[in-house]
Amino acid sequence: MSSQFQAPKGVSEYFPPRSNAFEYVVRTLTSPALAAGYEPIELPIFEDTELFTRGVGESTDVVSKEMYTFEDRGGRSITLRPEGTAGVMRAVIEHNLDRGQLPVKLFYKGPFFRAERPQAGRYRQFYQFGIEAIGVNDPQLDAEVIAIAYQGYKRLGLTNFTLHITSLGDAESRAKHRTALVSFIEKLDLDEETRSRAAKNPLRLFDDKRSEIQSKMHSAPLLMDFLNEASKENFVAVKKALTAVGVPFEVNPRMVRGLDYYTGTTFEFVHSGLGAQSGIGGGGRYDGLMATLGGQNLSGIGFGLGIDRIILAMETEGISLTSMKYTDLYVVALGERAREESFVLVNQLRNQGFVVEQSYGERALKGAMKAADKSGARFAIVIGDAELSSGSIELKNMATGETVSVTLSGLAQTLAEKSRLL
RNA sequence: GUGGGCGUAGCUCAGCUGGUAGAGCACCCGGUUGUGGUCCGGGAUGUCGCGGGUUCGAGCCCCGUCGCUCACCCCA
Numbered sequence: 001m002s003s004q005f006q007a008p009k010g011v012s013e014y015f016p017p018r019s020n021a022f023e024y025v026v027r028t029l030t031s032p033a034l035a036a037g038y039e040p041i042e043l044p045i046f047e048d049t050e051l052f053t054r055g056v057g058e059s060t061d062v063v064s065k066e067m068y069t070f071e072d073r074g075g076r077s078i079t080l081r082p083e084g085t086a087g088v089m090r091a092v093i094e095h096n097l098d099r100g101q102l103p104v105k106l107f108y109k110g111p112f113f114r115a116e117r118p119q120a121g122r123y124r125q126f127y128q129f130g131i132e133a134i135g136v137n138d139p140q141l142d143a144e145v146i147a148i149a150y151q152g153y154k155r156l157g158l159t160n161f162t163l164h165i166t167s168l169g170d171a172e173s174r175a176k177h178r179t180a181l182v183s184f185i186e187k188l189d190l191d192e193e194t195r196s197r198a199a200k201n202p203l204r205l206f207d208d209k210r211s212e213i214q215s216k217m218h219s220a221p222l223l224m225d226f227l228n229e230a231s232k233e234n235f236v237a238v239k240k241a242l243t244a245v246g247v248p249f250e251v252n253p254r255m256v257r258g259l260d261y262y263t264g265t266t267f268e269f270v271h272s273g274l275g276a277q278s279g280i281g282g283g284g285r286y287d288g289l290m291a292t293l294g295g296q297n298l299s300g301i302g303f304g305l306g307i308d309r310i311i312l313a314m315e316t317e318g319i320s321l322t323s324m325k326y327t328d329l330y331v332v333a334l335g336e337r338a339r340e341e342s343f344v345l346v347n348q349l350r351n352q353g354f355v356v357e358q359s360y361g362e363r364a365l366k367g368a369m370k371a372a373d374k375s376g377a378r379f380a381i382v383i384g385d386a387e388l389s390s391g392s393i394e395l396k397n398m399a400t401g402e403t404v405s406v407t408l409s410g411l412a413q414t415l416a417e418k419s420r421l422l
Numbered sequence: 423g424u425g426g427g428c429g430u431a432g433c434u435c436a437g438c439u440g441g442u443a444g445a446g447c448a449c450c451c452g453g454u455u456g457u458g459g460u461c462c463g464g465g466a467u468g469u470c471g472c473g474g475g476u477u478c479g480a481g482c483c484c485c486g487u488c489g490c491u492c493a494c495c496c497c498a
Contacts, residue, residue, distance in 0.1 A: 006489080061496045065423085083498085112498080117423080119492060128498060193495085209494075258497050279498060306498030334456065364451075369458040382457060396457070403457085 010118030011125040012308045020324040021311050022127075026109055029129045029152035029305060036148055038105040038131050043087045045111060049077040055086035055293055057260025059200035066114040080113035083259065084130045084304055085286065086293070092134060093295035102135030102298075109307075121277035121309045130283075132302035134290070139234055142265040142285060143241035145301050149269065149281055150247045156310065157319045158271070161280060164252035165238070165267040168223060168284070169231035174263070177226035178202060188216050207256040217254075224253035231264070238265050263287040265301065271309070273316035280313055281305035328415060330372035330398075331358040334365065334384035342383045345408070352412055373398060379415065 007013055014022040049069050056063050068080040081087055088106060091097070097104050109129045118124060131148060133141050146163070153161060168174060181202045190198070194213065198205050205217050227235065242249055249267075257266050266284030274280070283303025291297040329349065333342035342358065349356045357375050359368040365382070372380040380396045387393045387408070394403040395414060406414045 009489085066496080114497075116496070117494095118490095119494095122497070126498060130498095197495085204496090207496085276493065277497070281498065304498060309498060330458095332457080365456050366452090366454085366458075367450075369456095371458085373458040380458075384456065386456080394457080398458070401458085 008124070010116075010123050012123040012127070017325065018311070021314070022307065024324045025156060025307055025310055025314075026127075026129055028155050029307075029310075030107065030109075031155070032148045032151040033107045033131050036105070036144060038107045038133075038148075041088060041091065041106040041108050043084075043091055043108060043110075044081075045113075046078045046080050047087055047090065049079040051086050051090055051293070052079055052082060055089065055261065055289060056083060060258060060260055062114060062258060066116050068113045068115050082112060082114050084108055084112065084128060085132060085259075085261070085289070085300075085302055088130075088132045088302075089134075089290050089293050089295065089300070093290065093293060098135055098290075098296060098298060103141065103300075104134040105131070106134075107131040119277065120275045121306075121312055123308060127307035128304040129307060130302060130304040132300055134300035135298045137264075137285075137287075137299040139237035139265075140241050142238045142301055143245065143247070145283065145303060146238075146242060146249075146265075146267055147245050147247050149283075149303050149305060152305065153269065153280070153310070156314060158280075158310070158313055158317060160273055160317055161269050161271045161313070163247065163249040163267060163269055164255050165242075165249045165265065166224065166251060166253050166255045167227060167231060167235040167238075167265055168263050169227045169235075170263065170287070173227045173231045174223065177221060177223045180221040180226065181223075184220050190216075201260070203256045206254040222253040224251075234264065257282060257284060261286040261289040261292070264299075267303075269305075271313040271316075274309060274313060277309065279306070280309045325376055326355055327357050327375050327377040328354040328379065328419065329356045330375050330377035330380040331356060332363075332365065332368040332372060332380065332382045333359065334382065338383045338385060338388055341388060345383070345411075349412060349415070354412070354415060379418070381411070 049067070052067060053063050058064065062082050067082055070078055072078050088108065092104060092106075107130065110127065111125050112128055113125050115124060116122060129152075131145060133145055146165070150163065169177075185198050185202055185205065190213075194205070194208070203223070205213060206220070208214065208217070239249070239251070252268075255266065255268055257268070262284040264285035264287065266282075268282035269280050270278050271280045272278070281303055283301070285299060285301040287299045288297075290300065331342050331346050333339040346356050346358045357372075357377060359371060363371075368382075369380065377398060380398055381393045383393060391408050392405055393408060393411065395406050395411070396403045397418075404414075
């Protein structure tokens with residue numbers, strides 16, 4: 001029980017049966033993105049540290065205290081990626097992906113790293129699925145990105161979640177609001193730490209969970225009320241498009257995102273069954289990011305969805321996660337000669353596309369059948385000397401217990417027919 | 423970085439005011455010379471997180487330490 005090595009603190013790990021859910025979730029989230037023409041991009045897990053300090057923003061907690069940063073052997077400062085968008089933008093700029101048809105539509109998945117104190121749904125290594133659509137600023141594209149996330153959650157069977165959206169407007173709107181908000185906050189009685197947080201980004205105070213802060217912020221000026229005409233129209237168009245495709249949302253003018261690059265439409269999916277870390281995904285538009293990183297001045301929009309939290313959410317909703325393993329046939333062989341022959345048979349069936357498992361070694365038949373049951377296989381066969389000489393086997397339906405006689409040579413055919421029936 | 427809770431079998435946990443370590447599940451074998459799920463019988467499994475202290479005696483009390491966990495800040 002006291003194993004010599006333990007996984008590093010706060011990492012999420014997946015092993016059977018739960019790992020089946022992990023693969024399934026990633027696959028399911030990917031399909032709506034594929035349906036909308038997004039293409040995969042595979043990127044490094046570590047990047048030049050400056051990519052994040054400049055892209056994500058020095059004032060964010062992510063950059064100022066949560067990055068895994070180290071020096072490589074060449075004396076370069078390297079950081080394990082804490083989020084996905086900055087790396088995607090770097091690759092787009094570096095490889096000139098934005099020189100052709102726009103928008104560039106990409107999706108990615110993989111591990112991300114933040115050196116935080118772990119808690120329920122928060123890990124130091126966690127997994128995200130994300131998409132980015134770069135180079136076009138169209139409210140329909142905003143709605144498309146949000147709808148892709150929404151469809152992913154729905155396909156997984158999730159229901160207890162809410163989509164919060166707001167608009168941070170354009171630079172002009174934000175500047176006006178910031179002035180008003182800062183002068184409002186100056187008049188508040190705040191502790192030193194909170195005040196310094198507000199100095200970095202005054203919007204952060206909207207997101208403070210402490211009730212005394214919330215009540216003080218109750219009458220704070222909302223960015224929503226400072227949107228200029230263009231920003232307002234844009235937000236109306238996004239909402240209209242979402243409604244048109246049946247994506248329900250709640251406008252939440254107090255919503256704040258943790259990364260500094262967001263502008264315009266921002267959104268967050270919140271699940272009700274998760275405890276303190278309830279965000280299962282979020283994203284938004286980023287107007288200045290690409291230029292900040294040395295590329296063209298193109299706008300983009302994207303999201304990141306937390307695979308770990310989605311799996312937790314599915315578990316709290318009682319969505320069955322362990323039944324995602326699928327096996328057509330379990331083969332039990334009795335005796336030396338039968339084991340040799342059945343090994344060949346099993347391989348043939350696998351090559352024909354069936355999912356086939358088998359028993360190994362000499363096992364008691366009862367135990368082997370139990371293993372067949374545990375495997376979740378839909379059918380099982382037993383092969384011994386009798387079957388080899390007669391060429392006929394009993395194909396057993398594990399759910400009903402019924403058996404039918406089939407010839408060894410006709411097994412694949414029969415299996416294929418039975419599969420089609422179910 | 424700050425605060426709470428918890429470390430006993432593979433898993434979930436019980437263990438009285440200190441007196442020789444338990445249950446359920448899972449696993450293996452058998453009841454049924456070759457057909458799983460239910461039932462019955464049998465079997466294997468523990469540095470009681472680690473180190474020290476108190477005591478005739480510590481899983482239990484005290485100190486330290488490590489780990490896990492939940493929450494705050496923040497976020498997927």
